[in-house]
Amino acid sequence: MVYQSISKGNTNQQFCAFTFDDGPKKQSLEAWLEVLEQFSAPGTFFFTGEWIDQHPDKARMLIARGHELASHSYNHRRMSQISKEVFFEELKETELAYQEATGRPCPNFFRFPYLNYNEENLSWLSEWRYHSITGDDTKDWSGPPAQKIIENGTNFLDCGSILVLHSNDIAKETPKAVKELIQNAVKKDLNPVKVSELLEGMGISTEYRSWKVSIDVPQLDPIPPLEWTKIQSPEDIQKLAAETLGWGLDKIPSGYGAESQWIQQLSQPIKAQNTLENRELFAGLMKADEFWGYARFGINEEELVLLDFGFREAQADTLVYLLRWASKIAKELGSSRIIARQDMRRIHKMCQHN
Structure with missing residues (x-):
């Protein structure tokens, strides 16, 4: 059986998704939220369980403000280089952190750190009914100027596109770039939505994993x-x-x-x-x-x-x-x-x- 990641939504619908990885420690999360909210655009944030444990108040705030939070592993490991036991421990610890911080069960879609995975990892994800979400890499993880991020991201904007951006201490220019990227999406008649909505447009219902x-x-x-x-x-x-x-x-x-x-x-x-x-x-x-x-x-x-x-x-x-x-x-x-x-x-x- 061939397992695949989801890199694009329904190309017949004028939706796109702005997604952000990691979780900032020194930079203010509000910088990302405010620029999204300026244009009524929800974001999907793939943050680590470690970040959620350290910032439970910010995890709750992010959701309360209409955005979406999902798993990015617990320790930001290269998942293709760890055992199956450690792989599931990374998922489990993130789910526990998510539930204890937010009071909600964790959604069953996931982004691999560094977009690093192999087909065996995808088969393991399927055992817990997870969906792997990739997308188009804007390369903002290297900390380029905003204009470079805008150029990279605009090239990908299309029906169903999933932009891979970051919300961490390196991607300082990303909030500035996101403002123009959203404007460019609107010019192309694209409506920014959450990843869960993008999946729904593909006939995939988000499930939620709860622990006790x-x-x-x-x-x-x-x-x-x-x-x-x-x-x-x-x-x-x-x-x-x-x-x-x-x-x-x-x-x-x-x-x-x-x-x-x-x-x-x-x-x-x-x-x-x-x-x-x-x-x-x-x-x-x-x-x-x-x-x-x-x-x-x-x-x-x-x-x-x-x-x-x-x-x-x-x-x-x-x-x-x-x-x-x-x-x-x-x-x-x-x-x-x-x-x-x-x-x-x-x-x-x-x-x-x-």
Whole structure:
């Protein structure tokens, strides 16, 4: 069987895609976003899992502003030079970083670092139902002047074209070049779209890969859990909302009307992966009459599902407190497993330690 990368969209549709690799560390990501948004053009950013782990707030911002984020491996390895085991570890670690940073599952399209791959790599990708996305290389990775990037990119602009650009510390001139490239695309009656939309025009639906950590409920717990307080009354919710606003959690609204929005979110049952919150299990960890943590659970057959949680302090011990409390609830309910999709890697590590 011959496996192929996707280098172009549907040539019968007047779409093109602006794509950006890597992830900047010293340069401002906003430089790329602002020029795209000036022309209402969405970008698709193939960033490394390492960058996502280091900049989860920017990963969320990128998506919130209408752009698209996808995998570019975790460590930016030359994928044709690594074993199959390491290959899948690169995919997995990026997916975990993506899900923990954004709260969303990772899309199943991917760009190889350096556009370096072989047919065996493509066959491995197909095992996880991934699509390899290449495109037309503008060679901005070498840091040329904006005019050279414009000349290179304009030559490729056509129906279905995928421009390979970069968003890193070398491609400093790329944002300036993108402004004129978008204008040139519009002159050719091309409409910039996300890669997922380009794929849809080819009859390919984007799938999303989600991870969870699944924990066997321990039969014996040598250390009794701290007692948590049920949160049920409107007064409890208002107190929790007021105190958690200062915790710096990304999920909490900010700005005008933040507290009322947060109260509303805490007052309504949440649902994830077809599991609805059991409001009877909503609880908070108290210290000196103040909230130091909260947890929201659902029940899915024999599984106790951790739908949402947060803590005033980020030390690993707070996860241990949560897991011990979850184990207590699970035993009382007769659940055999505890499921979590938030902070999965740290939870897994704490389970190994305890």
